[in-house]
Amino acid sequence: MFIRRIRAVLAPATTVALALALTACGSDSGKPETGADGLTELTVAVSPGAATSTPMYLAVENGVFEDLGLRLDLKVLEDGSVAIPNTLNGQTQFSMSGFGAAAQAIEKGLGIKMIGAANVIPTDPESKYQAVIVNKAAGIKNMKDVRTWAADSTEVDPAQAHAVDSLGGNYTALKRVAVPFPAIGDTVADGTVDAALVNEPWLSVxxxxxxTEILTYVTGELAVPGSPGAVFIGSDKFMTANPDVTEKFIRGVRTAYDYAADHMDEVARFVPSTKLNDQVPPVVALGEYQRGPLDAAKVQRLLDIFERYGAIKGSVPADKMIHGS
Incomplete structure (x- = not known):
C-alpha cells in the first residue's frame, strides 16, 4: 500500500477532546523565526498519506515557497489527533487536518480556521476513485441487502452515512465493524462483513x-463533489499576528495543488522522493486535488451532512470557518 491513513484524523470527537485538554493553557501567536538568508521559517504538519501530501513536497522541491520568502519544515503527522493542539500551541504554524475534526474544533471555539484544502471529493461523474464494494458470494443486489459494514472506526462517518442512505440503505441500522483501514477490503472479501466504502488504491486491491464486486461507484449525489477531504488549518492568533506570512503560505498551498492537479503523472513519480512510500502509484490512486481557494458553498453542503448525522451542531456557517471569507 502506498498511502497510509491516520485514523485519528478521521475521528473528530477524539481529536477535539484532546485539543480542548492540551490547549487549556492558551495558544501561541509568536513571530516565526527568520533564517540568515532572510527566509521566514515555518513548521507545517502534513498527512502521512502520500497522495495527500506529495504536492507539498514537490512544491518545496520546486522552490514555490522559497520564491514567496518562506522555508518550510514538513513534519509528518503520525498521530492526527495532535494536529489541532500542535497548531494552537505553536509547535506547528500550519497543519493538515481531517475536515470533520477541524469543523468540530471551530464550532467549539478553539481558535482555528480552515485556510485551504489538499484534496477534494472527485467531481467527475465518471470517477472510479471510490466505490461501495460487497462480498461477491453474499448475493447482495442493493444497499437494502447490506447488514454489516466495515470502516476504520465505529464512530458515525457522515460522508459514508450519506452515501448509504442515498442508496436506499439505513446507515444507523448497520452493524459497523472497526478494521484497520488497509484491511477493510480483505474484511469484505473474506465475508466478515457484507460491504464497505473503499477508495483507491485499496479498491483495486x-x-x-x-x-468482492462493486455495488456502485460513489459519485454525484452519493457524495459532495468538490468538497474538501484533508484541509489546512492555522490558529486565529498566529494568523492575526502574522498576516503577511499567512497570505504567502496560502498562496503557496494553492500554487502547489493547482500545479499538482495539472501534473498528476509528475506527482505520482515524485511519491518515492517524499519517503512516505517507496512505490510510484497509479495516477487514479491520487484522487482529485483542490484548485484555488475553498468554496464556501461546497463546504456548507458538507457541513449540512455532518449536522444531519449529529457530528456537529451546525452553529457556525462555512464562511465563518474559512480564513478570510
Missing part, C-alpha cells in the same frame, strides 16, 4: 481478490 480488493477487486483483485476475486471475492
Amino acid at each position: 480488493a477487486l483483485k481478490t476475486g471475492k
Whole structure:
C-alpha cells in the first residue's frame, strides 16, 4: 500500500477532546523565526498519506515557497489527533487536518480556521476513485441487502452515512465493524462483513481478490463533489499576528495543488522522493486535488451532512470557518 491513513484524523470527537485538554493553557501567536538568508521559517504538519501530501513536497522541491520568502519544515503527522493542539500551541504554524475534526474544533471555539484544502471529493461523474464494494458470494443486489459494514472506526462517518442512505440503505441500522483501514477490503472479501466504502488504491486491491464486486461507484449525489477531504488549518492568533506570512503560505498551498492537479503523472513519480512510500502509484490512486481557494458553498453542503448525522451542531456557517471569507 502506498498511502497510509491516520485514523485519528478521521475521528473528530477524539481529536477535539484532546485539543480542548492540551490547549487549556492558551495558544501561541509568536513571530516565526527568520533564517540568515532572510527566509521566514515555518513548521507545517502534513498527512502521512502520500497522495495527500506529495504536492507539498514537490512544491518545496520546486522552490514555490522559497520564491514567496518562506522555508518550510514538513513534519509528518503520525498521530492526527495532535494536529489541532500542535497548531494552537505553536509547535506547528500550519497543519493538515481531517475536515470533520477541524469543523468540530471551530464550532467549539478553539481558535482555528480552515485556510485551504489538499484534496477534494472527485467531481467527475465518471470517477472510479471510490466505490461501495460487497462480498461477491453474499448475493447482495442493493444497499437494502447490506447488514454489516466495515470502516476504520465505529464512530458515525457522515460522508459514508450519506452515501448509504442515498442508496436506499439505513446507515444507523448497520452493524459497523472497526478494521484497520488497509484491511477493510480483505474484511469484505473474506465475508466478515457484507460491504464497505473503499477508495483507491485499496479498491483495486480488493477487486483483485476475486471475492468482492462493486455495488456502485460513489459519485454525484452519493457524495459532495468538490468538497474538501484533508484541509489546512492555522490558529486565529498566529494568523492575526502574522498576516503577511499567512497570505504567502496560502498562496503557496494553492500554487502547489493547482500545479499538482495539472501534473498528476509528475506527482505520482515524485511519491518515492517524499519517503512516505517507496512505490510510484497509479495516477487514479491520487484522487482529485483542490484548485484555488475553498468554496464556501461546497463546504456548507458538507457541513449540512455532518449536522444531519449529529457530528456537529451546525452553529457556525462555512464562511465563518474559512480564513478570510
